[in-house]
Amino acid sequence: xxxxxxxxxxxxxxxxxxxxxxxxxxxxxxxxxxxxxxxxxxxxxxxxxxxxxxxxxxxxxxxxxxxxxxxxxxxxxxxxxxxxxxxxxxxxxxxxxxxxx
Numbered sequence: 001x002x003x004x005x006x007x008x009x010x011x012x013x014x015x016x017x018x019x020x021x022x023x024x025x026x027x028x029x030x031x032x033x034x035x036x037x038x039x040x041x042x043x044x045x046x047x048x049x050x051x052x053x054x055x056x057x058x059x060x061x062x063x064x065x066x067x068x069x070x071x072x073x074x075x076x077x078x079x080x081x082x083x084x085x086x087x088x089x090x091x092x093x094x095x096x097x098x099x100x101x
Contacts, residue, residue: 006092008032010046012075015053024055025073032078036092041084044092049099050074 009031016026034044051073076096084093 002036002038004036006034006036006094008034008044008094010076013073014075015051015073021055025053030076034092038091041090042092043082043084044094045079045082046094046096047077047079047099048074048096049077049101 009029011027011029013025013027016024019026050071052069052071053073054069079097084090086093
């Protein structure tokens with residue numbers, strides 16, 4: 001496993017504050033290269049965060065008629081690396097956790 005990399009591909013839907021209306025909800029894929037460390041066993045912890053968007057971006061404010069509501073926004077955040085001490089045959093462990101906030 002020396003000199004090997006992991007390609008991690010993940011999708012997310014985020015809010016872009018520079019745009020308005022439905023164009024502000026951006027769907028994207030991200031790529032991350034992670035080197036396989038043969039010296040230390042590591043855990044790569046990712047945290048998923050979700051957001052509910054309630055937005056009033058139209059020229060005319062008609063309360064719920066012009067309100068944009070979207071609960072599909074989520075993003076992946078890589079947390080600080082942790083040491084992995086469970087199994088001697090594992091070099092890299094990838095975990096995905098839900099943000100409870």
